[in-house]
Amino acid sequence: MKRRTLINYAAVGAASATVTACTNVSGPAVQGGALPTVRWNMATSWPISLDTIFGGAKTICDRLKEMTGGRFTITPFPAGELVPPLQVFDAVQGGNVEVGHTASYYYVGKNPALGFATSMPFGFTAQQQNAWLYQGGGLDAIQKIYADFGVINFPAGNTGTQMGGWFKREIKTVADLKGLKMRIPGIGGEVMNRLGVNVQVLPGGEIYLALERGAIDAAEWIGPYDDEKLGLHKATQFYYYPGWWEPGPTLDVLVNRAQWERLPKEYQEAFKTATYEANATMLAQYEARNGEALKRLVAGGTKLTAYSKEILQTAQKTAFELYEEKAAQNPSFKAIYEPWKAFREQIYQWDKLNELSFNNFATS
Numbered sequence: 001m002k003r004r005t006l007i008n009y010a011a012v013g014a015a016s017a018t019v020t021a022c023t024n025v026s027g028p029a030v031q032g033g034a035l036p037t038v039r040w041n042m043a044t045s046w047p048i049s050l051d052t053i054f055g056g057a058k059t060i061c062d063r064l065k066e067m068t069g070g071r072f073t074i075t076p077f078p079a080g081e082l083v084p085p086l087q088v089f090d091a092v093q094g095g096n097v098e099v100g101h102t103a104s105y106y107y108v109g110k111n112p113a114l115g116f117a118t119s120m121p122f123g124f125t126a127q128q129q130n131a132w133l134y135q136g137g138g139l140d141a142i143q144k145i146y147a148d149f150g151v152i153n154f155p156a157g158n159t160g161t162q163m164g165g166w167f168k169r170e171i172k173t174v175a176d177l178k179g180l181k182m183r184i185p186g187i188g189g190e191v192m193n194r195l196g197v198n199v200q201v202l203p204g205g206e207i208y209l210a211l212e213r214g215a216i217d218a219a220e221w222i223g224p225y226d227d228e229k230l231g232l233h234k235a236t237q238f239y240y241y242p243g244w245w246e247p248g249p250t251l252d253v254l255v256n257r258a259q260w261e262r263l264p265k266e267y268q269e270a271f272k273t274a275t276y277e278a279n280a281t282m283l284a285q286y287e288a289r290n291g292e293a294l295k296r297l298v299a300g301g302t303k304l305t306a307y308s309k310e311i312l313q314t315a316q317k318t319a320f321e322l323y324e325e326k327a328a329q330n331p332s333f334k335a336i337y338e339p340w341k342a343f344r345e346q347i348y349q350w351d352k353l354n355e356l357s358f359n360n361f362a363t364s
């Protein structure tokens with residue numbers, strides 16, 4: 001990071017004690033076996049109040065410090081403190097910050113195939129997404145896209161299957177969606193747009209006020225635990241399920257490639273290990289906490305409502321039409337989409353036979 005940028009950060013008052021500490025690798029990577037002191041800053045897209053998703057960033061930083069005996073430390077900053085929440089990618093790409101924790105689908109405007117890194121409507125659950133990323137060629141494919149921008153990404157958190165959003169009135173048919181102003185990012189937003197929704201992309205920390213003031217009619221964030229913390233149940237009543245656009249979204253950590261390549265191999269390996277830990281821990285937190293939060297919401301008057309079969313079927317058809325169009329227009333989308341689709345067919349068949357048949361029996 002450049003000195004000038006450091007001064008700018010300090011000037012905006014962002015935790016100046018840590019920001020003004022030295023950053024980057026000091027000197028050559030390794031000399032005589034001694035590992036260098038490295039101080040990085042991490043921008044995130046998350047409010048600090050969300051201990052789950054901001055926790056993903058924190059897990060990486062905490063574990064890295066422990067694994068390197070405090071020699072490689074990263075300070076995580078809440079959304080907006082270093083850069084605006086939806087500009088984390090740009091900040092990492094430009095080298096204004098070494099690393100960021102965010103959702104890749106905020107940046108589908110740069111390359112629509114980045115949607116696969118997070119979640120595609122009617123795509124993968126968390127378990128399937130991890131299988132695709134780590135063992136199905138997914139991560140290699142996504143890293144190739146990021147390489148074009150001078151960035152390297154690693155999966156670093158998953159929310160599990162999300163809820164289908166908060167609405168001020170009931171939505172029974174596709175026709176009811178027309179003209180609604182809804183906060184929903186990524187490819188899910190593009191599908192909703194085709195169903196007639198006026199799509200808005202707002203960072204998590206701005207959703208409640210927009211709903212409460214009537215700037216939007218509906219919004220999705222994650223699920224009961226986080227949505228309750230954001231107060232979305234205070235601004236709306238109808239809580240839909242399932243979150244068909246995000247069956248198991250991954251959060252990514254993005255690293256400036258030039259900075260990454262300057263790290264000693266030992267730090268790269270520790271970093272990667274910390275991202276695996278964040279990926280597992282965040283999912284466990286959401287899975288463990290959502291049920292209890294859902295009970296509280298329902299007790300407080302939230303009305304749980306399932307999407308109608310008509311809406312789900314139309315949305316699924318629309319999603320795959322959109323994918324086929326994008327694949328025809330964009331070679332980089334096509335290169336990921338076709339093997340993704342084949343992987344999906346195979347893993348769906350396996351899960352339907354085994355895990356889903358078990359779940360259906362055991363929970364009924």
Ligand code: CA
Nearest residue numbers: 220221222246
């Ligand atoms: Ca969401």
